[in-house]
Amino acid sequence: MDLQLRIAGAAGQGVETTGDLLVEAFAALGLHVFATQTYMSRIRGGVNWFDIRIADGELFSLRQHADLLVALSKEALEWLRGEVADPGVTLFNGSDGPGVTAIGFEQIAKELGGSAIMANTVAAGAVLAALGYEVSRLEELLRDRFARKGEEVVAANLRCVRKGAELASAQAGRLQAPRPVGAPTAICSGNEAVGLGAATAGVKFVASYPMTPSTGVFTFLASAADEYGIVVEQAEDEIAAINMVCGATYAGVPAMTTTSGGGFALMVEGVALAGMLELPAFIFLGQRPGPATGLPTRTAQQDLKFAINAGHGEFAKAVFAPGTPQQCYDLTRHGLELAHRYQTPVILMSDQFLADMRKNCTGLDTSYRPINRHIVENLGGDYLRYAVTESGVSPRALPGGEAFVTVDSDEHTEDGHITEDLEARIRLQDKRMRKLEGMRAETLPPAWHGPPEAGHVLICWGSTYGPCREAVERLNAAGQPTAMLHFSQVWPLRGEPIREALGDRRVTCVEGNATGQFASVLREVGVLSDCELMLRYDGLPFTGEEIAERVRG
Amino acid sequence: MNKHFFDSDIAWCPGCGDFPILRTLDKAIAAAGVDRKKLVLVSGIGQAAKLPHYTQANVFNGLHGRALPAAVGIKLANHELEVVITSGDGDMYGEGGNHFLHNLRRNVGVKAFVHNNQVYGLTKGQASPTSDLGFVTKVQPHGVISPAFNPMALAVVEDCSFVARSFAGDPQHLQEMMVAALQHRGGFALLDILQPCVTFNKVNTYQWYRQRVRKVEASHDPYDRAKALDLACKWGEEIPIGILYLSKRPSFEEQQVVLRRGRLVGQFADQ
Numbered sequence A: 001m002d003l004q005l006r007i008a009g010a011a012g013q014g015v016e017t018t019g020d021l022l023v024e025a026f027a028a029l030g031l032h033v034f035a036t037q038t039y040m041s042r043i044r045g046g047v048n049w050f051d052i053r054i055a056d057g058e059l060f061s062l063r064q065h066a067d068l069l070v071a072l073s074k075e076a077l078e079w080l081r082g083e084v085a086d087p088g089v090t091l092f093n094g095s096d097g098p099g100v101t102a103i104g105f106e107q108i109a110k111e112l113g114g115s116a117i118m119a120n121t122v123a124a125g126a127v128l129a130a131l132g133y134e135v136s137r138l139e140e141l142l143r144d145r146f147a148r149k150g151e152e153v154v155a156a157n158l159r160c161v162r163k164g165a166e167l168a169s170a171q172a173g174r175l176q177a178p179r180p181v182g183a184p185t186a187i188c189s190g191n192e193a194v195g196l197g198a199a200t201a202g203v204k205f206v207a208s209y210p211m212t213p214s215t216g217v218f219t220f221l222a223s224a225a226d227e228y229g230i231v232v233e234q235a236e237d238e239i240a241a242i243n244m245v246c247g248a249t250y251a252g253v254p255a256m257t258t259t260s261g262g263g264f265a266l267m268v269e270g271v272a273l274a275g276m277l278e279l280p281a282f283i284f285l286g287q288r289p290g291p292a293t294g295l296p297t298r299t300a301q302q303d304l305k306f307a308i309n310a311g312h313g314e315f316a317k318a319v320f321a322p323g324t325p326q327q328c329y330d331l332t333r334h335g336l337e338l339a340h341r342y343q344t345p346v347i348l349m350s351d352q353f354l355a356d357m358r359k360n361c362t363g364l365d366t367s368y369r370p371i372n373r374h375i376v377e378n379l380g381g382d383y384l385r386y387a388v389t390e391s392g393v394s395p396r397a398l399p400g401g402e403a404f405v406t407v408d409s410d411e412h413t414e415d416g417h418i419t420e421d422l423e424a425r426i427r428l429q430d431k432r433m434r435k436l437e438g439m440r441a442e443t444l445p446p447a448w449h450g451p452p453e454a455g456h457v458l459i460c461w462g463s464t465y466g467p468c469r470e471a472v473e474r475l476n477a478a479g480q481p482t483a484m485l486h487f488s489q490v491w492p493l494r495g496e497p498i499r500e501a502l503g504d505r506r507v508t509c510v511e512g513n514a515t516g517q518f519a520s521v522l523r524e525v526g527v528l529s530d531c532e533l534m535l536r537y538d539g540l541p542f543t544g545e546e547i548a549e550r551v552r553g
Numbered sequence B: 001m002n003k004h005f006f007d008s009d010i011a012w013c014p015g016c017g018d019f020p021i022l023r024t025l026d027k028a029i030a031a032a033g034v035d036r037k038k039l040v041l042v043s044g045i046g047q048a049a050k051l052p053h054y055t056q057a058n059v060f061n062g063l064h065g066r067a068l069p070a071a072v073g074i075k076l077a078n079h080e081l082e083v084v085i086t087s088g089d090g091d092m093y094g095e096g097g098n099h100f101l102h103n104l105r106r107n108v109g110v111k112a113f114v115h116n117n118q119v120y121g122l123t124k125g126q127a128s129p130t131s132d133l134g135f136v137t138k139v140q141p142h143g144v145i146s147p148a149f150n151p152m153a154l155a156v157v158e159d160c161s162f163v164a165r166s167f168a169g170d171p172q173h174l175q176e177m178m179v180a181a182l183q184h185r186g187g188f189a190l191l192d193i194l195q196p197c198v199t200f201n202k203v204n205t206y207q208w209y210r211q212r213v214r215k216v217e218a219s220h221d222p223y224d225r226a227k228a229l230d231l232a233c234k235w236g237e238e239i240p241i242g243i244l245y246l247s248k249r250p251s252f253e254e255q256q257v258v259l260r261r262g263r264l265v266g267q268f269a270d271q
Helices: A015-029 A074-083 A105-113 A116-130 A136-149 A151-171 A190-201 A215-228 A238-250 A261-277 A304-308 A325-342 A422-441 A462-477 A495-502 A517-524 A544-552 B003-008 B018-031 B048-054 B067-077 B089-095 B097-106 B151-157 B171-183 B206-212 B225-232 B264-270
Strands: A002-011 A032-038 A045-055 A066-071 A084-092 A186-189 A205-208 A231-234 A255-259 A282-287 A318-320 A346-351 A358-361 A406-408 A447-449 A456-461 A482-487 A489-491 A506-511 A532-535 B039-043 B058-061 B082-088 B111-116 B162-167 B189-194 B213-215 B239-246
Touching: A002 A015, A002 A074, A002 A116, A015 A032, A015 A045, A015 A116, A015 A136, A015 A186, A015 A358, A045 A074, A066 A074, A066 A116, A074 A084, A084 A116, A084 A151, A105 A116, A105 A151, A116 A136, A116 A151, A136 A151, A186 A190, A186 A325, A190 A215, A190 A282, A190 A325, A190 A346, A205 A215, A205 A238, A205 B067, A215 A231, A215 A255, A238 A255, A238 A261, A238 A282, A238 B067, A238 B097, A255 A261, A261 A282, A261 A304, A261 A406, A282 A325, A304 A318, A304 A346, A304 A489, A304 A517, A318 A325, A325 A346, A325 A358, A325 A422, A346 A462, A406 B048, A456 A462, A456 A517, A456 A544, A462 A482, A462 A506, A462 A544, A482 A495, A489 A517, A506 A517, A532 A544, B018 B048, B018 B111, B018 B171, B039 B048, B039 B067, B048 B058, B048 B082, B048 B111, B058 B067, B067 B082, B067 B089, B067 B097, B067 B111, B067 B264, B082 B089, B089 B097, B089 B111, B089 B151, B097 B151, B111 B171, B151 B162, B151 B189, B151 B225, B151 B239, B162 B171, B171 B189, B171 B239, B206 B213, B225 B239
Parallel strands: A002 A066, A066 A084, A205 A231, A205 A255, A255 A282, A282 A346, A318 A346, A406 B058, A456 A482, A456 A506, A506 A532, B039 B058, B039 B082, B082 B111, B111 B189, B162 B189, B213 B239
Antiparallel strands: A002 A045, A032 A045, A032 A358, A186 A358, A318 A489, A447 A482, B162 B239
8 A cells, every 4th residue: 555745846945845844754653655856957946846655565666656746836737747646636836726626835834834935834734634644743843843943933833734734634535545554763865874874984084076966975974074073075176076085095084975977077087096096985976867967966877887997997996886775874884894995996876866765764873883994003114005915905004103105106016106117017906906806705695586486587786676676576466476686786796696596587687777787797797698678768767667567568 | 127227216307406306305304303204295297296206205196186185185184194295387287276276275284395397397398387488399389378377376366374486496495495384384385396397498497597586585574465476476587486475364174173173083983
């Protein structure tokens, strides 16, 4: 039993505020919630919407059609009324029309709250009542949220909620709403989870240039900086950001940068620098559709091969692609640990869908638990920064101790100094590349969902996890045995176990790009000879129902 | 191949202005009382950027144009380290121009010693951002037509906390300037060093500079921004050397809330 609502309006109308308020209210009721935003690249006007799906079981993706549309502007109504399910309810911030219930959200907010800003509170009250839910939890949330602004602000918000609820209560019963089931009341978003994962793991330095959809991680870390002890600096450009991160890691602090495709393109020389200097640089890459500026506020999985291959020359690198906010948190920590154990850059890939995704979670650990940096005490003697070892990992000391720590972007000898000795070149290059073999041996295995004997396997990576997961459930429920294999680490890969797991089953790669990049990577590592592709690259995320329908043909 | 031939050999031409800069830097480090174990020399790419390999210090030899952001990252991670950039005009003012501009504003306490020879040496003689008008090269056969970049004037305008110029041909003056920069505690220090390139710049020779450099008079008040700008704009028949400008504005580290608690690298485990 699930239901989807869509809050839509112009940028600046409080679409996100209303959505966030409702997400919290639904979670507080004990419902499973899954939400994300779709917005245009503008600060005012246009049509933005916030989708919230609620259910009595765990949710993994959205549906295309909304059962309940709240249209805050005429444009929003015109754009989206065609995607309202039947039966459905549409609440419109205007006048009544066929199939449309008018509620003057802004008018009521002005009258009862003294400000049009409270239109989102009116809307939240109306939505809850239209679905037949109590508004008391929402009232508690508003009391908490506005307590420091004084009694009058709280009272005004409560008046708005109650009026919205009163006007929409006639709609109750038109839609069958799921019953609360005691789902986790905490809500996490993909970007917050990355930020919290980094702060708790001991990231001490962040340098970034803002770029959608990665900016949420940057702002989260800025808001957490004083509490966790992080220097967060807005760099003049992405080139500065990655080079500042390289400097900070050399001096011994875990450091990271956040960016999207175009900014990452600028960073790429610095990624190679981290590879050559053997520095644990951590890069959060939030994808959006390219090439060039592309669709700045939409979603895509188009930078996979770019990320895997980023950097001139050859060096060890790991690339992770979480599928849920929980995985964002876990893999940020794991990625930072791996970067430090192998002294090499690690990239965590997300995208706008996952960045803005909000979902119930059992509560992410906010306690500070610094990772092991694998630093050796700098005691001097004959310390060599790049001592050749079997694993390729050299003891890492920090500058400021007894021995000098020398690092050079030129090829260098074990002591870090520039060389053109070609035997040293082979020795050091082999040492660096041996780290990749160690990393490959501990690559996270892909996760299998669905019946073990299923004859058809959907392969996916990153944020496509949820939509595929729902599709698998739908297909199996419909008597079509289907499984999925989700990769949360996309580089390096171990081909053999994947090949064995797949056997001679029918395989479809489900990806948010136009060329099937992961299928290509799987061919490169000898997993697939060929496979079917299910691609989407219009800037919107897959839905579970869409994947299931496309599988059925 | 003979490894030792490549590794022990300094890559500079005999007579290069980089040699006196290297010798003077060694003396200045001692004179300023800098502990070499706490010293990090940061450079980008170019002939000047090789300097860190020829002395005793921690070394971060990074990418072309990116010495500044790397140095800033190091300093913010551990602000008890003395972080000194030794790189060229192409590296600092050309490829790294945006970092130069914004680090004048940021005012992190790193010291930039810019070997300014007004030419690209490592790539064999093209114009640099500081090449004079009319400077002829294989790439600019009709002479440079864009006016020279003025790092001193820009630094004064941007309220850089320490702005000085010296000349590789006057080691005593150079040492004084280096010591003053090393001992400066107010934030970013820029020391532009006029450095003859004996191979690719036949115009701005030791003699050319020697005839033009004039020490800033003792009466000059370096906190007087208008006078400092006046000095910074002088070039040609007369080139002022010395401390042109000092600002009293606070450093980045002093203002950064988290850094007031101590070294960032120390806060990692202590929290």
